[in-house]
Amino acid sequence: MKFEKVRWGIIGCGDVTEVKSGPAFQKIxxxxxxxxxxxxSKLAKDYAERHHVPKWYEDADALINDPDVDAVYIATPPSSHKDYAIKVAKAGKPVYVEKPMALNFAECNEMIAACKAAGVPLYVAYYRRALPRFVKIKELLETKAIGDVRxxxxxxxxxxxxxxxxxQTLPWRVQPELSGGGLFFDLASHTLDLLDFLLGPIKEAQGFSSNQAGxxxxxxxxxxxxRFESGVHGVGNWCFSAFEDxxxxxxxxxKGKITFSTFGNEPIMLTTSSGTEQWSFDPPMHVHQYLVETIVAELTVESSQCPSTGVTGARTNWVMGEIAY
Known part of the structure; x- marks a missing residue:
């Protein structure tokens, strides 16, 4: 499936699309x-006018079946990811879906199967896989800067x-029927997917989850x-009712260690017996842009492959399910 130019449609033009993702589709x-x-409809029209988008809809099916739309970015809460992804796939169009990929691993597998049956690619918005700061960490690991990972x-x-x-006004991110879980599901998914990118798939996972603050x-x-397929071990602690961030x-x-944050912009630190090195990266204006560039390149005449697919995204859902649900 190749295009001269990928013409995108967005389902769910909410906050995440204002700066993080939406403008990137126009700049690539x-x-x-x-x-x-x-x-x-009022909000759809407002978004389209502010971002200079020629068409707007209040009905997802109308956008999906628009012949001028080649590929669809699904930017809604996870509760609707599966249904929209299957509809887009049946329309014969590539799917780019927000993270977490779906409410659970079973839904992820339904999405993968639908896209495979339709012969269309499925991408997941774990954009950290393409950001230069994390690509640098992968390079350090591959060049054995810290020796064998333990x-x-x-x-x-x-x-x-x-x-x-x-x-009475809880955000959707802490309503499991809409998000799939709580803030762990929303935020830890970034880190767990990033670890999959850096260290390979996780083979076994277990854990405990509680509600302490109520x-x-x-x-x-x-x-x-x-435990990763490579034999590397891992441990994670996430708490959303502590005294600081x-x-x-x-x-x-x-032979050393690499220290970094998932969400911050602190320098990446490499510590070995020779001392400490660090690398700083300016945060991109549109954090999705690097990943979307790989998708567009894969869908056009250029030679590229997106590092975040339905298969990798589903693995992250599986790990979270094993740990917390």
Whole structure:
């Protein structure tokens, strides 16, 4: 499936599409954003006018079946990812879906099967796989900068968000029927998928999840352990009701360690017996752009392969399910 130019449609033009993703489709060579959809027509029209998108819809089926739309980016909460992805696949169009890929691993597999049956590619928006700071970490690992990798540890905790303290106005991210879980499902998915990218697939996983603060039904603390196919071990602690914000990962090897954050912009630190080196990267204006560039390149005449597919995205859903659900 090759295009001279990929003409994109977006289903769900909410906050994530304002800066993180939406503008990237218009800035990439051989790519164009031609249509957007939101259930509230006034908001869909407003988005289209502000972002200079020629078409807007309040009905997803109309966008999916628009002959001027070649590929569809699904930017809705996970509860609707599966249904929209299957519809797009049946329309014979490539699918780019937000993360987490779906509510659970079983839904991921349905999406993969539908896209395979339709002969269309399926991509998942784990954009960190293409960001230069994390590509640098992969390069350090592949060049054995820390020798043989032994284990990886993740510590992420943060204060309780004010917007979850009112049970009447809970954000969708802590409503399991919409998001698939709580903030672990939303945020830890980035780290776990990134570890899959850096260290390969996780073979075994287990853990504990609890709700300690009681602001919502979903879990607010998770502890997990896992073993990669390579034999590397891993441990992670995530807490969303702590006294401060911390985000740190360490990959430890036989000759050194690499320290980095998932969400921050602190320098990547390489520590060995020779001392410490560090690399800094400016945050991109549109964080999806590097990944979308690989998708567009794969879908056009250029030679490329996107590093985040339905298969890799489903693995992350499986790991989270084993650890917390």
């Amino acid at each position: 060579r051989h790519s164009e954003l031609v249509a957007v959809m939101r259930r509230t 284990f990886v540890s993740t510590t992420q905790y943060q204060k309780v968000s004010e917007n979850v303290k009112d049970s 602001y919502y039904r979903a879990e607010d603390i998770v502890t997990g352990t896992y 911390v985000d740190v990962n360490e990959i430890v090897g036989s």
